[in-house]
Amino acid sequence: MTAKPHITIILNPIAGRGKAKHVHAALKRALEHSTLNYSFHVTSGPGDATILARNAGSVSSIVVAVGGDGTVNEVATGLVGTEAALAVMSEGSGNDFGRLVNAPKHPKGLLELLDAPSFKKFDSGVIRLTHADGTVNERSFFNSVGLGFDAAVAKKVSSIQWLRGIPLYLTALLQTLAGYQPHFFSVCNGNKTWQKNYFLLCIGNGTWEGGGFMLTPNARPDDGLFEVCGVTGDNILKVVPILPLVMSGKHLGKKYIESFDATSLVVESGKEFPVHGDGEIFGWDVKKVEISMNPGSLNVVVPHS
Secondary structure (H helix, E strand, O other): OOOOOEEEEEEOOOHHHHHHHHHHHHHHHHHHOOOOEEEEEEOOOOOHHHHHHHHHOOOOOEEEEEEOHHHHHHHHHHHOOOOOEEEEEEOOOOOHHHHHOOOOOOHHHHHHHHHOOEEEEEEEEEEEEEEOOOOEEEEEEOOEEEEEHHHHHHHHHOOOOOOOHHHHHHHHHHHHHOOOOOEEEEEEEOOEEEEEEEEEEEEEOOOOEOOOEOOOOOOOOOOOOEEEEEEEOOOHHHHHHHHHHHHOOOOOOOOOEEEEEEOEEEEEEEEEEEEEEOOEEEEEEEEEEEEEEEEEEEEEEEOOO
16 A cells, blocks of 8 residues: 655744634644644744655655744745645635635644645745845745835734734734835836836736735736736825725726736835745845745645646
8 A cells, every 4th residue: 555645744833823723633633633644833933834744845745834824934934845735724814825725724724734735836926135244145936015104004014913814914904004004116127227216116926915905816826927006106195095906906097006016126225125925024224135936846735627
C-alpha cells in the first residue's frame, strides 16, 4: 500500500485577535480522528511560520496555514519555488487570500479539502524596499501591496482589538481619514514614468484587500499580471463619496481612480511613505519600492471547480 502524502499544519494562535487559538483544540481533535498523515505546529512569534514552512517544504506535499493574511504570507514565503502546495484555513481578521481560494473556516471543511485536493499554480510578487536610512530589504507578497493610505489603515487595524472583518477595516479607515495627506509619487511602469499626488497605490495579485474591499477587482493570481489601482488628488474629502463603490469593485472608471496592469513597478517619493504587504506593515519610512512579478511560483490547494 502506498503511504499517504505528508501534510504539515501551521497554526498562528494570535491570528484574528486570538480567534485561531480557540479553534486549536477542535482542529487537533478532528485531525486525530482523521486518516491523514500529518504533523501539527503552533507558531511562537513573527517569522516562525516561514521557518516551519521552509522546513516542511521538502517533506510535505501540502502545508496548511491556519490564520489570517499575515500567516498566509509567512507560510507562502517559505513555500515559494518548492513543490509543496499551500492550503489555507481562514482564521484571521481580513482573510483576503482565503476569499481568493474559497478557504474553509472550520476543521470539517479543511479535512474535506485535504481529502481530495486540487492544485493550481499562483503568481507571487517580490517587493524591494529602500528605507529613509538607506537600508534595503526584500519581501514576498501573494495578495496585495499598498502604498500610502491603505498602509496607514493597516497600521491602524493593528491597534483596534475588539473588531474583525469589514467592521474592523471600516473603523480603521474612518479613523485614518481625518487629516490624511497625499504622497507625491514618481511612478515607473515599463517605459512610462509620471509624477502625481496619490492617496494610495494598490498593487493587486488578488481581488480583495482590507477584509473585503475590491480595490483591484480584475486581478487574477495566475495571469502573470498585477492590477494596479491608484486614488489620486489632493483633497481626501473629494474621494470619500467613491469609497462605498470599492466594496463592489464599481469604483473603476470614476474620477480620481486610475487602473492599469503591470508586471513590474517602481515608485519613489522625496518623503517617507508607509507600505503594507498582505495586510502586514512592511515599512513606515519607505522612500522607494521596486515591485516585480514571480509568475507561477506558488502551488496552491483550491476547491474542485
